[in-house]
Amino acid sequence: MRPGLVAVLLLAGCAGAPASQGIHDPLESFNRAVHASNKTSDRLLVRPASQAYGAVVPEPLRQGVSNLADVLALPGDIANGLLQGNVEEAGTNLVRLAVNLTFGLGGVIDFADAAGIPEHKTDFGETLAVWGVGEGPYLELPVLGPSTARDAVGSVVDLALNPLNGVLEGDDRIAAAAAGVLSRLNDRYRYSATVDSILYDSADSYAQARLLYLQNRRFALGQSGGGAAEGATDDSFIDPYEDPYGQ
DSSP, X not given: OOHHHHHHHHHHHHHTSOOSSSOOOTTHHHHHHHHHHHHHHIIIIIHHHHHHHHHHSOHHHHHHHHHHHHHHHHHHHHHHHHHTTOHHHHHHHHHXXXXXXXXXXXXXXXXXXXXXXXXOOOOHHHHHHHTTOOOOSEEEETTTEEEEHHHHHHHHHHHHHOGGXXXXXXXXXXXXXXXXXXXXXXXXXXXXXXXXXXXHSSSSHHXXXXXXXXXXXXXXXXXXXXXXXXXXXXXXXXXXXXXXXXX
């Protein structure tokens, strides 16, 4: 099936889905199977790799790689900011990109943060929300983890339309992808206790991850109806399957 058709079908599902209230999970059986696979991948590969990365690589070097990954994500943030009509935040991200490329050794040092220039992270899923597209059913994606139909489409579009795709080639593209993967491993290492608690200490890790993802995403988009789990707060969730390619 062609990716464009997949996007159309998912967006059609979004149109008829309830607004951001409660949990809409008609594909729960499928999602639970994907969740089990993701947990196995985390237990056998991602978690051990993150622990090794954190133990072997000094923190300043790990942070430098994560800073580089953030800089590489900024062109996409700028593009989505413009698509959302948020010129001010897109402009701030553009200044941040220029400052870190110029004074931050190509982005390894977060000079912009030290200068008080904030970063405004966004994505095409948020762009679709700004355009009035409903979130659609909950989905758990292989590797990427918790999502919704709208955000799944957003992830595909972000990957396909990343402005760097037309700039980076060969070894540069491989290096950029590697920086994204290492940045996610660093996140997995830094937030190991939180992620392990969600995945391995919950009575139902699937339900817990689903609730916390929806709560966190809706809060980030300025929406309500997250269906928070008992004891959870609006900003308490660290997505255990955040995009490993940093898109």
